[in-house]
Amino acid sequence: RQLTLHLRRQMGRAINAKRVYRLMRLQGIQSVIRRKRKKYVGSTPQQVAENVLNRNFEAEAPNQKWVTDVTEFKYGNGQKAYLSAIKDLHDKSIVAYVLGHSNNNSLVFRTLELALQAAPESRSLLHSDRGFQYTSLHFKQMLDEAELTQSMSRVGCCIDNGPMESFWGTLKCEKYYLHTYRTFEELQKDIDAYIHFYNNERLQAKLNGLSPIEFRTKAA
Structure with a gap:
């Protein structure tokens, strides 16, 4: 053109x-x-859910609405790592995350398990894209057992999960793109440090100048 x-x-x-x-x-x-x-070639999902969230990214209380996704990082000689995370739409905090070597079911399932351990009484709405992990019957069973409501983005509409995409962009611009990682351990260390900084120290205008955890504590 x-x-x-x-x-x-x-x-x-x-x-x-x-x-x-x-x-x-x-x-x-x-x-x-x-x-x-x-x-x-796309695979046929085992099950799908409606877009219950419907881009309503505001939540009145903690653990009311969660969004989740998986993103990719590269390190060493073309090796890849995958980060799965769950974000709370009320205070923008990262509730749980897991960094692994493979983008598989166990990565996502473990992330959900950690989120439920951190907030055992939550009955959240959990929104994701239509990745194979989220459309699996086992993931749906985990949600049902925890009494969570499942929501999914429409096909090809990444903006339906905008807050999670926004976090990936922030993490990569403020930390990942500034460094070269030789090993998985180096990458893990920086991601751990950044998410701790993001949750506890990174001030956000949308949270009245507070960090996510400060805003969450104040709400509690």
Whole structure:
């Protein structure tokens, strides 16, 4: 598209973008920005839930609404780590998190177990995307046993889980992107330190200038 626009200006004539694309392919010329992602064959989910949260990201009390997701980090020689976390929409605190070597069911299940241990009396709404862990029957069974209400983003609508995506961006910009990690242990140490800082010391304007834990304590 960029090349087509420049050719039109330089030559002063109408040029079809599809023709430019065809000629680029013949010459082996490829854009380096916004390449098309590989298409993956989606699996059929075992179960899905409605978007109960419906982008209503305000909560009147702690443990009323939780959002969760998994994100990827790289370290060493192309190795990957995966962070699963649950965030409380009332005070923006990270209720529970687990960093692991694989993006699998146990990573997500363990995160939920830690959240329930931290807030055993909660009957939260838990919102996620439609990742395979969250659509599994076992995850639904865990929610039912804890009397939690399940909510899921619509297909392809990452903004439905905006607060969790926002936290990933904050974590990566303020900590991860500033360092190079050689080992899993180095990455784990910094993530532990950052989440502790985020929960206890990072002041937020939306929380009246308090940290998440300060705001949570005041509400309690």
